[in-house]
Amino acid sequence: MGALLPLRLFVGFTFLYAGLDKLALDPTFLDLTSRTSILAQLQGYAHASPLAPLISTLAVPNAWLVGLLIALAEIAVGLGVLTGLAFRVAAVGGAALSALFFLTASWNVHPYYYGQDLPYALGFVTLAAAGHGDRYVVGPWLERQLAPRTPAGRRASATPPLSAERRLLLQAGVVALGALVLGVVARPLRDVLLPLGPAGRAGSPGSSAGTISTGGASSAAPASGAGGSGAAAGVAPGSSDPLAIGTTAEVAQAGAFEFQVPTAIGNAAPGDPGIVVALGSGKYAAFDAVCTHAGCTVGWDPGAGLLICPCHGAAFDPRNNAQPVAGPATVPLAELPIAISPAGVITLRA
Ligand code: FES
Known part of the structure; x- marks a missing residue:
């Protein structure tokens, strides 16, 4: 797994950043009146994606919720991949999200290799197949912290190991809770960060993409006119x-x-x-x-x-x-x- 560490760090950080960007840094992503909101993007994908019927009937009417869930899912994937908690579930989730982005945001990119979402999907598939190899993971530390303690405050020495199912449940719960907490603090964080950001970031119509696409999440050029x-x-x-x-x-x-x-x-x-x-x-x-x-x-x-x-x-x-x-x-x-x-x-x- 050591050889895959750069890939793990890159896709994990990118997804974490993409999710936080949508909630904390981009003032337009969840503002459905904006030309660059998730709603505008979904309406655009409804023109050109093979998932057009689903997008029109399910996603567009619930655009705000879809945008929020996408951002939280990206944060959860990033946390899971970086910490090693529920690692394979996070990697499979990252692959599924990237495949979704490929079928929407990147679908019309020709040739296909100019699109950024397919490489992300394959990166996540590689991580899911390889696993984390028990390296650079916080799971054991977390279990030690949660182990029962003696009345004197010491950890019980003979704590039975968690079953694989309970361990996965515990780790997935911690990742989901972490994503929720970050999602909740993202908004107030935004109010602090935006005034410090590059001029034009706040209110800049094209400042994020949001795109639903992770790679394009913050790369959109402003339609300043x-x-x-x-x-x-x-x-x-x-x-x-x-x-x-x-x-x-x-x-x-x-x-x-x-x-x-x-x-x-x-x-x-x-x-x-x-x-x-x-x-x-x-x-x-x-x-x-x-x-x-x-x-x-x-x-x-x-x-x-x-x-x-x-x-x-x-x-x-x-x-x-x-x-x-x-x-x-x-x-x-x-x-x-x-x-x-x-x-x-x-x-x-x-
Ligand atoms: S939809 Fe216009 S650049 Fe992607």
């Missing part, structure tokens, strides 16, 4: 055409303008989020705002002049047909053909 784009719109003011999405004046004011796709256009489905961007020199382009990686909604970053996905940091260049220029996405956003009237009304062309 999300607030810079206009409010979602359906029909341009003063127009009765359902395909009229806004006016050039509105787009020019904010640099971009969000709307809801009213009908199926190319690869865009009715109800998809859409975004129209001012390209300069009086030119505009509209795109389906569903990220082609795993389905989160991209936002406009006026500083970078890019459409940024808050979930795992994909960036798309609207001046180059929304080709991906960073992050895990490899397919451009779907462009929506538009026409602009002399009065400046932007209309989708179905």
Whole structure:
């Protein structure tokens, strides 16, 4: 097991950190109104995951609870793997969580080896198969602490050893209790840590991912321009055409303008989020705002002049047909053909 110690330390610490990050450091993960919340991510995965029916019917309506359970499960896996308590159960749990992340957050990553969740799953499988080899574990110490004591306060010398079942139950209980305690103290800890953190961490819309994906948990690039784009719109003011999405004046004011796709256009489905961007020199382009990686909604970053996905940091260049220029996405956003009237009304062309 000594040879696997680096792997054990890495995946254990990463999962512990990912869980605490969601609860203690990321102000948006459980804030369901946020563009980067667990709810937004689940809605994105419902577009692109093979588990889409389950996500839509079970996870999305209970997004807050799902997010909380994911964070606590990550903390428990991290604690179990690092301490050696209920080690194999924790490693199998880590493999199952990573497989879940692979089927959701990493499913659309091509080629598959760019995704981070499959290697985590295999790392946990390796640990579960190898066990901890009784090295670097706190189980024996814990049992000594819990052993019955004599009236004089000394430990009874002849304490019968615990059965394997009782030992597993005891260790799993300690890990679960530890995860709960950390989960409870995470929130107050957040209030202390956030003001000390890097500028922009608090309230930064893309500060975590949460992603449900562990590896991407904190790597998402901020969609700092999300607030810079206009409010979602359906029909341009003063127009009765359902395909009229806004006016050039509105787009020019904010640099971009969000709307809801009213009908199926190319690869865009009715109800998809859409975004129209001012390209300069009086030119505009509209795109389906569903990220082609795993389905989160991209936002406009006026500083970078890019459409940024808050979930795992994909960036798309609207001046180059929304080709991906960073992050895990490899397919451009779907462009929506538009026409602009002399009065400046932007209309989708179905
Ligand atoms: S959903 Fe992963 S980068 Fe957009």
